[in-house]
Amino acid sequence: xxxxxxxxxxTALDVSVxxxxxxxxxxxxxxFVQSWSRCGARAVSEIPRGSTVIRARLxxxxxxxxQDEDARxxxxxxxRELADRLSxxxxxxxxxxxxxxxxxxxxxxxxxxxTGNVIAFIGPSGRGKTTASIALGKTFGYVTDETLAVSDDxxxxxxxxxxxxxxxxxxxxxxQFGPAALGLAAVPARALRLVRIVLLDRQSDYAEGVRxxxxxxxxxxxxxxxxxxxxxxxxxxxxxxxxxxxIDRCGGLQQVTxxxxxxxxxxxxxxxxxxxxxxxxxxGDNPTVFFEAEYDDAVLDDESLIxxxxxxxxxxxxxxxxxxxxxxxxxxxxDLVRGVVDIHGMPGRADARVLVGAAVDExxxxxxxxxxxxxxx
Numbered sequence: 001x002x003x004x005x006x007x008x009x010x011t012a013l014d015v016s017v018x019x020x021x022x023x024x025x026x027x028x029x030x031x032f033v034q035s036w037s038r039c040g041a042r043a044v045s046e047i048p049r050g051s052t053v054i055r056a057r058l059x060x061x062x063x064x065x066x067q068d069e070d071a072r073x074x075x076x077x078x079x080r081e082l083a084d085r086l087s088x089x090x091x092x093x094x095x096x097x098x099x100x101x102x103x104x105x106x107x108x109x110x111x112x113x114x115t116g117n118v119i120a121f122i123g124p125s126g127r128g129k130t131t132a133s134i135a136l137g138k139t140f141g142y143v144t145d146e147t148l149a150v151s152d153d154x155x156x157x158x159x160x161x162x163x164x165x166x167x168x169x170x171x172x173x174x175x176q177f178g179p180a181a182l183g184l185a186a187v188p189a190r191a192l193r194l195v196r197i198v199l200l201d202r203q204s205d206y207a208e209g210v211r212x213x214x215x216x217x218x219x220x221x222x223x224x225x226x227x228x229x230x231x232x233x234x235x236x237x238x239x240x241x242x243x244x245x246x247i248d249r250c251g252g253l254q255q256v257t258x259x260x261x262x263x264x265x266x267x268x269x270x271x272x273x274x275x276x277x278x279x280x281x282x283x284g285d286n287p288t289v290f291f292e293a294e295y296d297d298a299v300l301d302d303e304s305l306i307x308x309x310x311x312x313x314x315x316x317x318x319x320x321x322x323x324x325x326x327x328x329x330x331x332x333x334x335d336l337v338r339g340v341v342d343i344h345g346m347p348g349r350a351d352a353r354v355l356v357g358a359a360v361d362e363x364x365x366x367x368x369x370x371x372x373x374x375x376x377x
Contacts, residue, residue, distance in 0.1 A: 004022075004023075004024065004025065004026065004029070005020065005021065005022050006020075006021040006024055006029040006032075006043060007019070007020055007021070007043065007044050007045065007046065007047060008021065008029075008032060008033055008036070008041055008042070008043060008044070009040075009041070009042055009044045009047075009048050009051065010036050010039045010040050010041040010042075010090075011039055011040045012039055012090050012091065012093070012094035012159060012161070013094040013095070013097070013098050013102070013104075013147070013149050013157050013159055014098070014157055015052055015093070015094045015097045015098065016048060016050060016051040016052065017051060017052045017053075017054065017090055017093060017094065018044070018047040018048055018051035018052070018053050018054070019053075019054045019055075019056065019086065019090070020047070020053065020054070020055045020056070021056055021057075021058070021082075022055075022056070022057040022058065022072075023057050023058030023059065023060060024058050024079070024082075028058070028079050029043065031079075031083075032083060034178055034180075034181075035083070035162040035176050035177065035178040035181070036161065036162060036178065037178055037180065038142075038158075038160035038161075038178065038179055038180070038186065039159070039160060039161060052093050052094075052097060054073050054086070054089055054090065054093065055072045055073050056072060056073060056074050056075070056076070056082055056085075056086055057072050057074075057075045057076070058075075058076055058077075058078075058079060058082050059075055059076065059077050073089060074086070074089065078173070080167075080171075080173045080174075080175060081172075081173045083162075083175075083176040084164060084173040084174045084175075084176060085173075087161060087162055087164055087176055090161070091146055091147055091159075091161065094147075094159075095147060095231045095232070098149060099231065099232040099235055100235065100236070101151070102149045102150060102151060102157070103149070103150045103151075103152075103230065103233070103236070103242065103243070103246060104147055104148070104149045104150070104230065104231040104232070105120055105122055105147070105148045105149075105150070105197075105229060105230055105231075106122065106123075106124070106146070106147065106228075106229040106230070106231065107120045107121055107122040107123070107129065107144075107147070107148040107229065108120070108121050108129040108130070108132055108133040108136075108143075108144060108145045108146070108148070109121070109143035109144050109148040109156065110133070110136045110137060110140035110141060110142060110143055110268065111140055111141035111143050111156075111158075111187045111188060111192055112140060112141070112188075112272045112276070113140060113141050113185060113187075113188050114188070115188075115272075115276055115279075116187075116188050116190045116191055116192045116193060117192075117193055117194075117195040117272055117275055117276065117279075118143055118148075118156045118192050118193060118194050118195060119194075119195065119196040119197075119198060119268055119271055119272065120148045120150075120194060120196070120197045120198065121198045121199075121200050121256075122197065122198070122199050122200065122226065122229050123199065123200035123202075123229070124225075124228070124229060127200050127202060128200055128202040128261060129145055129146075129200065130145045130163050130164060130165065131261045132200065132261045132264055133145035133163060133184075134163060134182055134184065134261070135261035135262050135264060135265065136261070136264055136265060136268055137179065137182070137184030137185060138183055138184060138185065139185070139265050139268075139269075140185065140268065140272075141185050141186060141187035141188060142160055142179045142184040142185060142186070142187070143156065143158050143159070143160065143187055143192065144158065144159040144160060144161060145161070145163050145164075146159070146161060146164075147159055147231070148194075150194050150246060152242070152292075152329065152330055153290075153330065153372075154193050154194045154195075154246065154249060154250070155191060155192065155193060155194075156192035156193060156194050157192075158187045158192060160179050160186070160187070162176035162177055162178050162179075163176070163177050163178075163179065163182060163184075164176060165177055194246070194250055195250055195251070195271075195272075195275035195279075196250050196251060196254065196271045196272075196274075196275055197246075197247060197250045197253055197254070198214075198253075198254050198255070198256050198271070199217065199222060199225075199226075199253060199254070199255040199256070200255075200256060200258075201255050201256060201257040201258070202257075202258060202259070202261075203257060203258070203259060204259070205259075206257065206258060206259030206260075207259070208259065208260075210259070211263070211266075211267075212256050212257060212258035212259075212263050212264060212267050213256070213257040213258075214254055214255070214256050214267055214271075215254065215255055215257075216252050216253065216254055216255075217253050217254065217255045218253075219244065219247060219252075219253060222253065222255075226253075230243070237328070238328040238329060241326075241328045241329050242328075242329040245329040245330060245331055245335075246329075248335060249330075249332070251274075251275070251278070254271075288332055288373065289332070289333060289371050289372070289373055290330040290331060290332055290371070290372055290373070291323075291327045291330070291331055291332075291333065291336065291360065291364075291369045291370065291371055292327050292328075292329065292330045292331070292369070292370050292372070293324045293325075293327040293328055293368065293369060293370075294309070294367065294368060294369065294370045295307045295308060295309040295324070295368055296308045296309055296310065298324070300321070303317060303321075304316065304317045304321070305317075305320065305321035305324065307324070307368060309366075309367055309368055310367070314366065314368070316368075318359070319340050319344060319355070319356065319359050320359055320362075320363060322339065322340055322343050322344065323336055323340065323356070323359055323360060323363060323369070324363070324368060324369070326339040326340075327369055330372070333356070333357070333360065336356055336360065337352055337353055337356045340352065340356050
């Protein structure tokens with residue numbers, strides 16, 4: 001039977017999405033649900049309450065414009081077109097809903113199946129993210145090939161959407177394959193945590209059989225390329241501080257230059273092992289503590305900072321204003337020490353760590369700094 005209405009409910013970046021599909025036959029509806037199965041897709045009889053609703057129609061061959069077409073989010077002339085455009089639209093709606101509380105990279109991601117650690121690989125469209133996702137997802141857990149969403153504590157939301165695979169010219173629209181159909185591993189049933197950020201540099205003339213080149217890159221040298229690959233970055237509070245804090249806690253940015261995506265597996269295996277070794281070194285009785293500023297308002301007056309917190313006004317001087325500025329996003333004690341030394345210089349014969357530690361203790365006691373450890377990965 002053709003021309004039926006189907007309603008599909010799924011979750012994208014923890015956003016409930018309901019897609020109303022008109023004009024699909026039963027086989028096409030089943031295919032659509034299967035491709036989104038790892039996002040919890042299921043056919044439902046009614047739109048779930050609170051869902052973001054997307055309405056789409058598949059136009060029948062020879063059918064002109066229908067009466068309510070203007071009310072649709074999209075109308076397509078083929079199933080391939082409809083599925084391809086919906087993939088992008090679902091992602092955009094989810095990103096829009098989470099723009100205020102997540103750092104969202106235009107990136108692929110895979111997870112270590114044992115630890116839940118995640119590596120993000122970033123690149124603009126056409127840089128090879130989907131090809132890399134397919135190659136890496138056969139060994140590691142497939143997190144996403146499109147949008148990697150990261151919380152302030154480096155937690156990652158899996159978004160195992162269908163993978164969009166280009167077709168031979170002159171076909172304009174991409175086919176959508178569910179990760180299971182491509183043999184990609186599911187993420188482990190545990191919290192995911194970002195541990196590395198990699199910039200993809202695929203070179204078509206890279207020598208065959210040569211191991212990919214991995215090198216650290218300074219943020220300043222790639223910031224112009226990186227910022228366009230982060231959705232709504234400017235809408236977050238202290239966006240550059242937040243970005244820098246995320247990168248620093250992931251060991252800095254690394255660029256991998258390679259030819260074939262299949263050569264990336266060993267590189268990522270080594271990066272996962274490196275990150276796990278670092279975590280082992282920080283585990284036990286002394287887990288890394290991160291500090292974040294907590295106040296309602298603040299104004300700078302000469303070299304003093306006037307701070308309002310829960311109805312109480314305090315005037316801070318010395319290194320305290322610098323500490324609150326550095327802690328606009330979660331930051332480790334070591335990073336606080338480095339930041340204070342960079343801004344104020346070494347404190348003569350005194351120990352910078354002791355001085356910073358005393359100031360941090362006072363700010364924590366007054367409620368202006370909150371100390372926490374990252375959630376377990």
